[in-house]
Amino acid sequence: MELVSLIIIFVLALFIGYEIITKVPPTLHTPLMSGSNAISGVVIVGAIIISSNTHSLFATIFSVIGIILATINVVGGFLVTDRMLAMFKKSKK
Amino acid sequence: MIDISSNVENILYLISAALFIIGIKRLASPATARTGNRLSAIAMLIAIVITVVKYTETNIEWIIVGLIIGAFIGVILSKYVQMTAMPQLVAIFNSFGGAASAIVAMYAVMYPSGPESTTFILASVAFATIVGSITLTGSFIAFGKLQEVISTKPLLLPIRNFINIVLLISILVFSVLLCLPETSDVSYLYIIVGLSLVVGILIVIPIGGADMPVVVALLNSYSGIAGAGAGFVLGNPVLIISGSLVGASGLILTRIMTKAMNRSLLNVMLGGFGAEEGSSGSNEEETRPVTSLTSEDAAMILGYAESVIFVPGYGLAVAQAQHQINELSGLLKEKGISVKFAIHPVAGRMPGHMNVLLAEANVPYDELKDLDEINSEFERTDVAVVVGANDVTNPSARTDTSSPIYGMPILNVDKAKSVIVLKRSMASGFSGVQNELFLLDKTNMLFGDAKDSVEGMVKEVRDLD
Numbered sequence: 001m002e003l004v005s006l007i008i009i010f011v012l013a014l015f016i017g018y019e020i021i022t023k024v025p026p027t028l029h030t031p032l033m034s035g036s037n038a039i040s041g042v043v044i045v046g047a048i049i050i051s052s053n054t055h056s057l058f059a060t061i062f063s064v065i066g067i068i069l070a071t072i073n074v075v076g077g078f079l080v081t082d083r084m085l086a087m088f089k090k091s092k093k
Numbered sequence: 094m095i096d097i098s099s100n101v102e103n104i105l106y107l108i109s110a111a112l113f114i115i116g117i118k119r120l121a122s123p124a125t126a127r128t129g130n131r132l133s134a135i136a137m138l139i140a141i142v143i144t145v146v147k148y149t150e151t152n153i154e155w156i157i158v159g160l161i162i163g164a165f166i167g168v169i170l171s172k173y174v175q176m177t178a179m180p181q182l183v184a185i186f187n188s189f190g191g192a193a194s195a196i197v198a199m200y201a202v203m204y205p206s207g208p209e210s211t212t213f214i215l216a217s218v219a220f221a222t223i224v225g226s227i228t229l230t231g232s233f234i235a236f237g238k239l240q241e242v243i244s245t246k247p248l249l250l251p252i253r254n255f256i257n258i259v260l261l262i263s264i265l266v267f268s269v270l271l272c273l274p275e276t277s278d279v280s281y282l283y284i285i286v287g288l289s290l291v292v293g294i295l296i297v298i299p300i301g302g303a304d305m306p307v308v309v310a311l312l313n314s315y316s317g318i319a320g321a322g323a324g325f326v327l328g329n330p331v332l333i334i335s336g337s338l339v340g341a342s343g344l345i346l347t348r349i350m351t352k353a354m355n356r357s358l359l360n361v362m363l364g365g366f367g368a369e370e371g372s373s374g375s376n377e378e379e380t381r382p383v384t385s386l387t388s389e390d391a392a393m394i395l396g397y398a399e400s401v402i403f404v405p406g407y408g409l410a411v412a413q414a415q416h417q418i419n420e421l422s423g424l425l426k427e428k429g430i431s432v433k434f435a436i437h438p439v440a441g442r443m444p445g446h447m448n449v450l451l452a453e454a455n456v457p458y459d460e461l462k463d464l465d466e467i468n469s470e471f472e473r474t475d476v477a478v479v480v481g482a483n484d485v486t487n488p489s490a491r492t493d494t495s496s497p498i499y500g501m502p503i504l505n506v507d508k509a510k511s512v513i514v515l516k517r518s519m520a521s522g523f524s525g526v527q528n529e530l531f532l533l534d535k536t537n538m539l540f541g542d543a544k545d546s547v548e549g550m551v552k553e554v555r556d557l558d
Contacts (some may be wrong), residue, residue, distance in 0.1 A: 022229030029445030071163020091457030
């Protein structure tokens with residue numbers, strides 16, 4: 001993609017991020033952190049792209065370490081967030 | 094590898110990014126949050142599947158092995174972590190995320206696939222590598238401090254600010270050398286990584302254990318920003334969008350936390366808070382008289398109240414008294430007493446931590462009130478019960494301009510008609526300041542382990558009828 005469009009995307013995403021995240025209530029700030037943490041693991045996409053284009057053993061190992069770390073982040077982050085959110089219950093009236 | 098046109102690819106990435114945004118938006122209420130998180134997970138799956146299908150050519154078996162190993166470790170970590178250890182887990186995840194972003198960015202320079210990288214790409218590589226590496230080691234130190242493997246006391250090196258400035262300037266110089274076409278060389282990248290890893294350690298090590306919530310929130314933001322940087326390197330929009338969402342989220346939470354502590358971010362980052370406090374206030378024995386009572390007396394007071402607010406602090410979690418407090422609150426509700434929980438933003442070890450701990454003990458989320466919601470209610474409340482909280486209830490933060498915590502937003506516990514404080518001893522809190530609340534006439538101290546005290550109250554309240 002063109003450089004300018006990438007920068008436009010970046011700036012607009014920051015604004016959207018600010019808008020939606022200020023609406024998250026304090027009671028959910030921990031799940032927000034672990035959940036957004038899982039989302040930042042989307043760099044897994046980058047790790048897969050680089051892993052598919054390696055020509056030496058070291059390059060392969062280096063990029064697969066990237067995949068492993070990002071996958072821990074993604075899988076662990078979403079699962080632990082789900083575990084936490086399952087505990088939030090409304091009072092029975 | 095399947096030939097997907099880049100238009101189709103980008104539209105699928107757009108769908109994935111949109112689902113991330115909807116997913117976070119649903120975190121606006123505990124009722125919709127769980128489906129929101131699942132939407133985000135689906136979005137991630139879409140992004141991963143497109144990428145594997147479009148790009149993998151030769152190394153598919155390695156990629157699958159990597160995914161399986163990572164998923165296995167992720168499942169284990171998320172399944173067995175204790176809720177009290179959540180800040181450590183988030184710190185370690187940040188660390189991995191930062192490292193992955195740095196690896197992806199560095200790869201573009203170490204093993205260039207296409208034509209010469211442009212200066213912009215090289216600058217993005219340097220940026221993502223620096224932020225990613227700082228996140229890696231900084232989060233690791235934060236993890237160590239939260240887990241108490243490393244001393245939680247701030248470690249203050251002499252001339253540390255000078256060292257940091259020299260390191261940061263060197264990083265900047267090598268980044269410029271890397272980016273300029275005439276001088277560009279991969280060895281500069283290795284120097285940048287090395288220096289950034291050291292900076293990550295040095296900036297977190299002087300920060301005290303009590304300030305870790307701010308650090309974890311800030312590093313969370315860094316891990317997102319590093320991801321966005323890697324997105325620029327690869328020209329990948331979904332990385333940029335989700336990276337900036339996480340970056341914004343971490344920054345907002347950092348600001349909320351520093352506000353709640355009445356500190357500036359710079360003040361937290363310069364570190365040392367709590368390093369010298371031991372000598373000032375906390376060693377002084379409190380000689381003024383306080384009123385203490387037994388759990389039986391406390392139960393009597395609660396039993397005849399119409400409204401009760403519990404004020405939990407981290408001491409509650411340390412004593413593992415969450416379940417007992419829920420039991421007590423249930424008994425009081427059965428008697429028709431209104432019960433609420435007042436939660437200060439820094440009550441736990443990370444933003445919102447106390448809410449998770451209480452939710453785990455089955456306290457309904459609609460009874461958990463934050464500072465702004467609850468503060469006007471204290472004056473209409475019969476009894477406020479403070480469990481393991483200290484500085485956040487100290488009324489001198491409102492009035493005493495000489496106090497180190499002056500100006501910090503506090504819970505107005507002193508406005509309640511009567512106050513019961515559960516505490517181990519008269520020792521002061523993190524700030525090292527004695528709490529004026531404990532000396533008020535309407536305050537009764539119930540000394541002892543929080544769990545035992547609450548258990549005692551549960552038993553006595555049961556016996557009331």
